[in-house]
Amino acid sequence: MSEELMTRLNDDGYKNWIKASQCLKLLQRALHPFASSRMSSFHQELLHHHGPLRRPCEAKCRARGNTLPALCRTCHEWQTVILTHHRQGDSAIVNWGNCYPPRWRRNFWEVAKAYMPRGQSDVSFACQCDTPALLNLINFCDCFHSVDLKCVSELIRFRNKLMHSLELSVSDDWMEQYWKSLKKIMQDLSPEGAAVEREIQQMLSVNLSICVLDDKPLPIVHQGPSVSDTDSPGRINGQVISYWEERLLQERLQEFLQAASDGDGDDAAKTQAVVQLKRLQVFLQDNRDLSKRFSAELQDISSVLAANQGDKDEECVLA
């Protein structure tokens, strides 16, 4: 196992960051089936109580950008019902561009997407959605009345802190609060939350440095599919941790590369993405093993940063 990884894991803040991020992945495993089953029942109830929703779309209605300009009677009815169940009511900003209205009648996830952040148009199932998207859905759709909203908002804040922490580091105190919050939401996600809660607890109690040092499976791995992801090797050893680290950095990198290149994004988000990319660039370059593994991505970062610098120079000239 690389010495560089060992050195990184000697930093408690970084170790916490990996574990906390990995817990979000575990949370997703409970959120997927929970959100899917709740939305399916909600959709059934809507069809049962509102006869007109059972009619097919009459005009192949489509969103234009984020609006629904001209809807047939059925899709208009759906739009009204979706807004009625939005916790922000008429003042809600709904990302209609996520949805294809003719599918509302048959596909419950198409309805769920109206309560989610933009960028979900190609998504068809809960399992394709990430944690923030699912937390947004729970936050905005009133069919999730059994979940404590304060806890959802807290988790959204925790997730943002993890994603936007420039230092890739979180403190022990922060981890303690995070665990409390995760535990609370797991109870609300019953029954799907119970098994995942145990896995999260295992994840938080495991010492990653020792796993890497020993570089052999811990007893924990014999308790079934435990803390490993379904798509990762089934044991916690150095390679698994290295795999988690690579994937977490990759996700972070892709999110910020996209935000920094997003022509429609707002300027503040773009500026923040550029700052994050610069920080990641330094971090990857400072770690020999990572700079090798991320050589292609480092080139992408340079190109995006150069393009953003170009935009800025152009603005200066125009000003």
Ligand SMILES: [Zn+2]
């Ligand atoms: Zn229609």
